[in-house]
Amino acid sequence: xxxxxxxxMTEAEAIRFVLMDIDDTLTTxxxxxxxxxxxxxxxHDAGLKxxxxxxxxxxxxxxxxxxxxxxxxxxxxxxxxxWEAPGRQLQxxxxxNAVRNTAPTLRRVVGRxxxxxxxxxxxxxxxxxxxxxxxxxxxxxxxxPLESALAxxxxxxxxxxxxxxxxxxxxxxxGDYDKLSMxxxxxxxxxxxxxxxxxxQVIFVGDSPNDEPMFVHFPLTCGVANILRYxxxxxRTPTFVTAAEKGAGFAEFARAVLAxxxxxx
Numbered sequence: 570x571x572x573x574x575x576x577x578m579t580e581a582e583a584i585r586f587v588l589m590d591i592d593d594t595l596t597t598x599x600x601x602x603x604x605x606x607x608x609x610x611x612x613h614d615a616g617l618k619x620x621x622x623x624x625x626x627x628x629x630x631x632x633x634x635x636x637x638x639x640x641x642x643x644x645x646x647x648x649x650x651x652w653e654a655p656g657r658q659l660q661x662x663x664x665x666n667a668v669r670n671t672a673p674t675l676r677r678v679v680g681r682x683x684x685x686x687x688x689x690x691x692x693x694x695x696x697x698x699x700x701x702x703x704x705x706x707x708x709x710x711x712x713x714p715l716e717s718a719l720a721x722x723x724x725x726x727x728x729x730x731x732x733x734x735x736x737x738x739x740x741x742x743x744g745d746y747d748k749l750s751m752x753x754x755x756x757x758x759x760x761x762x763x764x765x766x767x768x769x770q771v772i773f774v775g776d777s778p779n780d781e782p783m784f785v786h787f788p789l790t791c792g793v794a795n796i797l798r799y800x801x802x803x804x805r806t807p808t809f810v811t812a813a814e815k816g817a818g819f820a821e822f823a824r825a826v827l828a829x830x831x832x833x834x
Contacts (some may be wrong), residue, residue: 570807578832582830589622593814594819602820613639626699627697635653646748647749648699648751670700679741682704683704688706700742715798749786768786773807774822776793776796777803780792792807792810
């Protein structure tokens with residue numbers, strides 16, 4: 570990983586889409602700092618397409634699409650995308666492989682996890698979810714170690730359920746999709762993006778193992794510094810890394826990109 574300040578002018582000028590995770594990428598200790606929210610506005614005002622790509626639920630994504638300075642949001646680890654169309658009309662597209670979260674298999678996964686991993690619990694945002702289940706290991710107290718999250722993911726694997734570990738939750742779902750597959754669908758449908766032609770126009774910022782498909786696929790990616798905590802659990806690391814963690818790291822990323830682009834103009 571290279572420091573984000575080593576982003577070249579050629580790379581920065583090519584960027585059209587800025588994608589980012591939310592928890593522990595935009596947020597710090599569960600809150601959105603003023604500096605990372607200001608960074609979203611600065612990227613938006615610079616004419617870039619700003620799109621969060623998150624494990625957070627449909628209920629949150631409705632608010633994000635309507636009230637944040639963004640050009641859409643991909644939620645529940647790729648189950649859907651929401652965006653606000655002219656006339657403040659909320660629009661959505663759902664991944665064709667997405668399956669509602671009422672299946673007995675998912676209930677069984679949650680039951681096994683609660684029995685096997687002391688201290689884990691259903692995420693309090695579960696009521697707002699449509700397609701996945703989220704098991705909290707680090708959003709609220711007690712904060713459990715990463716090993717607890719990996720134990721939950723092992724149960725998901727045994728049940729044949731897709732699962733990803735974020736910095737706060739283990740998300741589990743049925744259906745063959747992830748953050749990457751829904752993101753490329755959304756960019757293509759909404760903005761005429763061609764993955765073969767335009768991959769170099771995208772930069773993604775993240776912090777945890779559930780962001781790895783994005784790190785693998787896009788040539789320009791950045792981790793906020795807390796990504797270093799995951800060590801061997803992320804096999805494909807991002808291209809760049811910030812010096813600061815979490816929301817401060819995202820603000821550092823935005824300043825670096827915009828400074829290079831401004832210098833080129």
